[in-house]
Amino acid sequence: MPLKVFIVDDQRLVRDGLRMMIESDAALSVVGEVADGAAAVDALETVAADVVLMDVRMPVMDGVEATRALTSRGHEAKILILTTFDLDEYVFAALKAGAAGFLLKDARKEELLSAVHNVADGGSVVAPTATRRLITHVLDALPKAQDPRLKTLSQREIEVLTAIADGAVNREIAAQLHMAEGTVKTHVGNLLQKLGCRDRVGLVLFAFESGLRPRSQ
Secondary structure (H helix, E strand, O other): OOEEEEEEOOOHHHHHHHHHHHHOOOOEEEEEEEOOHHHHHHHOOOOOOOEEEEEOOOOOOOHHHHHHHHHHOOOOOEEEEEEOOOOOHHHHHHHHHOOOEEEEOOOOHHHHHHHHHHHHOOOOEOOOHHHHHHHHHHHOOOOOOOOHHHHHOOHHHHHHHHHHHOOOOHHHHHHHHOOOHHHHHHHHHHHHHHHOOOOHHHHHHHHHHOOOOOOOO
C-alpha cells in the first residue's frame, strides 16, 4: 500500500509541483492538500496520512503552530517542514515542536522523495549540512548550560550522541566508533529513552542546547 502524503502550502503552484513529484513515485500517494496550518489540523482529524509536507510561513496558522497542534494531539504522521531559507528561525521552532526535519523548497525531486521515505520509516532528516548550520545559527545566540541529563549517559552514549549531532547515520557511526551497526541502534534507542527525545532531530537539538558540540563545529 502506498505511503500517504498530505501537502500544506499557501501557494497553489508549490502544492501542484509537490503533488507532481510525489505522484511520480508509485510507492507514494497524495491524500490531500490545504493552504494553511489551521485547515491542515482540521483535515488531519479525519484524513489518515503517513507524512505531512508543511510550509513554515502561512497565513491563519503557520507551520510551527500546526506542527505543535498535531504533535500535542498525538497525531502519528511525520512532519517535514518546507522553507525557502535554510537559516529560518521558524524552522528551528518547528523542529522543537516535533517536526521530523526540514527541506528547502528548491530541493531536487530525488531529495524530496528520499526524505519522505526516510521519515515514514521512522528516520529524521538531520544529516544535511544546512540543518546543522540552521541549528548552530540559532543556538549560538543562546546561553549554554549543560543539561543534567548528560550525567545519566555513559561515555559511549555521549560519543554516539556527538556523532548524531554531527549528522552521521548509524552506518557511519559504527565505522567511526568501531562497533557493530546493531550496537549503534541499541545506543540510539537508549539515548531516546534516557533523554525523552522523540527522534534523532530531538537528539540533535538536545546535543546543541546542552553545549555538546559535534566534531564539525
